[in-house]
Amino acid sequence: xxxxxxxxxxxxxxxxxxxxxxSFIFFMFGFxxxxxxxxxxxxxxxxxxxxxxxxxxxxxxxSLNAGISLFPLLPEPTETxxxxxxxxxxxxxxxxxxxxxxxxxxxxxxxxxxxxxxILGLIAVALFYSIGHPLIFKNxxxxxxxxxxxxxxxxxxxxxxxxxxxxxxxxxx
Numbered sequence: 001x002x003x004x005x006x007x008x009x010x011x012x013x014x015x016x017x018x019x020x021x022x023s024f025i026f027f028m029f030g031f032x033x034x035x036x037x038x039x040x041x042x043x044x045x046x047x048x049x050x051x052x053x054x055x056x057x058x059x060x061x062x063s064l065n066a067g068i069s070l071f072p073l074l075p076e077p078t079e080t081x082x083x084x085x086x087x088x089x090x091x092x093x094x095x096x097x098x099x100x101x102x103x104x105x106x107x108x109x110x111x112x113x114x115x116x117x118x119i120l121g122l123i124a125v126a127l128f129y130s131i132g133h134p135l136i137f138k139n140x141x142x143x144x145x146x147x148x149x150x151x152x153x154x155x156x157x158x159x160x161x162x163x164x165x166x167x168x169x170x171x172x173x
């Protein structure tokens with residue numbers, strides 16, 4: 001089935017998925033990427049995340065990635081505890097809501113081992129940015145934690161985009 005036929009047959013059910021993929025592609029391959037630009041595909045994905053468990057996982061990964069990728073924009077040491085607490089509380093509540101949602105639909109919401117490794121790696125990069133880099137490098141090489149943030153975020157973004165395409169072409173909901 002070609003994309004044209006796929007679009008014609010499922011356009012009413014998948015308009016938000018098409019919008020999320022399109023805006024995510026513009027985010028990933030745009031000339032100038034702002035951290036705030038991820039909110040458009042994230043918002044569209046969160047509108048359809050209850051359709052299947054894979055979309056819920058992708059929305060959670062994107063949300064965590066978007067939240068942590070904003071940390072370098074708040075570089076003051078006085079803001080560090082607040083930004084970590086807000087992000088942690090939000091995502092713990094978000095995860096608990098998704099677990100309950102899928103438990104009621106007789107599914108178990110959990111991450112695969114490599115998704116968990118990506119999440120832990122993203123958290124490790126954020127902690128390195130705020131704690132490890134100032135202790136180890138004494139604020140020399142300020143680009144290193146930013147590059148690590150970029151690589152970690154990009155790897156999660158590529159993973160999410162690949163699975164969104166898989167949702168589009170392989171799976172139906």
